[in-house]
Amino acid sequence: xxxxxxxxxxxxxxxxxxxxxxxxxxxxxxxxxxxxxxxxxxxxxxxxxxxxxxxxxxxxxxxxxxxxxxxxxxxxxxxxxxxxxxxxxxxxxxxxxxxxxxxxxxxxxxxxxxxxxxxxxxxxxxxxxxxxxxxxxxxxxxxxxxxxxxxxxxxxxxxxxxxxxxxxxxxxxxxxxxxxxxxxxxxxxxxxxxxx
Amino acid sequence: xxxxxxxxxxxxxxxxxxxxxxxxxxxxxxxxxxxxxxxxxxxxxxxxxxxxxxxxxxxxxxxxxxxxxxxxxxxxxxxxxxxxxxxxxxxxxxxxxxxxxxxxxxxxxxxxxxxxxxxxxxxxxxxxxxxxxxxxxxxxxxxxxxxxxxxxxxxxxxxxxxxxxxxxxxxxxxxxxxxxxxxxxxxxxxxxxxxx
Numbered sequence: 001x002x003x004x005x006x007x008x009x010x011x012x013x014x015x016x017x018x019x020x021x022x023x024x025x026x027x028x029x030x031x032x033x034x035x036x037x038x039x040x041x042x043x044x045x046x047x048x049x050x051x052x053x054x055x056x057x058x059x060x061x062x063x064x065x066x067x068x069x070x071x072x073x074x075x076x077x078x079x080x081x082x083x084x085x086x087x088x089x090x091x092x093x094x095x096x097x098x099x100x101x102x103x104x105x106x107x108x109x110x111x112x113x114x115x116x117x118x119x120x121x122x123x124x125x126x127x128x129x130x131x132x133x134x135x136x137x138x139x140x141x142x143x144x145x146x147x148x149x150x151x152x153x154x155x156x157x158x159x160x161x162x163x164x165x166x167x168x169x170x171x172x173x174x175x176x177x178x179x180x181x182x183x184x185x186x187x188x189x190x191x192x193x194x195x196x
Numbered sequence: 197x198x199x200x201x202x203x204x205x206x207x208x209x210x211x212x213x214x215x216x217x218x219x220x221x222x223x224x225x226x227x228x229x230x231x232x233x234x235x236x237x238x239x240x241x242x243x244x245x246x247x248x249x250x251x252x253x254x255x256x257x258x259x260x261x262x263x264x265x266x267x268x269x270x271x272x273x274x275x276x277x278x279x280x281x282x283x284x285x286x287x288x289x290x291x292x293x294x295x296x297x298x299x300x301x302x303x304x305x306x307x308x309x310x311x312x313x314x315x316x317x318x319x320x321x322x323x324x325x326x327x328x329x330x331x332x333x334x335x336x337x338x339x340x341x342x343x344x345x346x347x348x349x350x351x352x353x354x355x356x357x358x359x360x361x362x363x364x365x366x367x368x369x370x371x372x373x374x375x376x377x378x379x380x381x382x383x384x385x386x387x388x389x390x391x392x
Binding site for chain 1: 219
């Protein structure tokens with residue numbers, strides 16, 4: 001069965017790939033807006049893990065309205081959620097049996113409710129899987145420690161291909177360089193260098 | 197890492213075992229009240245899948261109060277939920293790194309909320325995993341088809357070791373033979389005969 005997993009090169013979506021690998025033909029898919037080439041970081045991580053890799057280009061309008069919303073809100077939650085929902089809709093339209101992401105039980109954003117999952121599945125005739133949604137943060141960290149070689153550090157220093165990178169560029173372009181610091185509190189990110 | 201998975205011999209808990217197998221030393225644990233020997237069905241299924249097997253005997257009082265509640269309610273939901281929570285507390289007290297069950301995204305019962313999961317983890321210093329909670333019914337069925345050899349049929353004819361079997365006996369003993377039909381609507385169950 002063919003499965004498209006939304007992939008950032010970070011530990012969560014990498015672990016999701018390992019969990020699904022025994023049951024699906026997993027391809028890792030990085031969604032981007034054509035703003036930066038950060039998706040290449042995800043491609044490199046996918047290669048070291050041994051999974052096929054593709055990109056999907058999303059509507060630039062969605063990124064711009066997400067950046068504006070994040071700037072108005074002063075925090076990233078609603079903008080990130082909107083982009084993730086848009087990315088899921090995009091891969092759900094592909095000719096695959098299932099789509100998946102790396103959302104965890106304790107994630108505040110993005111989160112896909114049971115009703116949203118059912119709606120995606122019904123409208124696109126596809127299964128939606130969130131293989132880490134039954135794992136808390138501590139469990140994910142322990143399993144990642146045994147299975148993956150991970151680089152961890154401040155968000156702005158870690159090579160990655162999640163939505164944040166391109167949204168940071170858009171925020172700077174539209175609202176000036178201080179906007180990024182206003183929207184994103186300092187936080188750490190992870191990047192997967194390979195398997196353990 | 198040592199993990200104890202609550203196990204019935206059915207397709208959901210069997211698939212949960214396969215999903216966790218790459219990352220944990222999984223042992224399958226059937227909870228029972230000492231009322232029947234139905235746990236032997238789970239033991240046989242565990243053997244065919246190649247996992248170590250143990251039982252945990254729960255408090256008979258919990259089964260009796262669950263049976264009385266189910267009889268009063270006229271449906272099984274609250275009684276089954278109470279028994280499952282009791283079983284999770286029992287294995288959470290074991291010396292393991294993680295505990296798990298086979299609950300799915302679409303299950304109405306048993307369900308463990310995010311708050312209940314966090315409480316279990318904090319009180320017992322253990323990770324609680326529900327590896328199928330990000331899988332809908334259709335996805336589970338498709339993966340099971342490729343991975344497991346499953347026998348399906350009416351609940352009363354399928355060998356299994358979930359809580360229902362012993363609660364059926366208790367209901368008959370306490371409230372007469374019609375009570376079982378009043379509480380449990382006809383439904384199908386599954387029993388795992390091996391891997392595909």
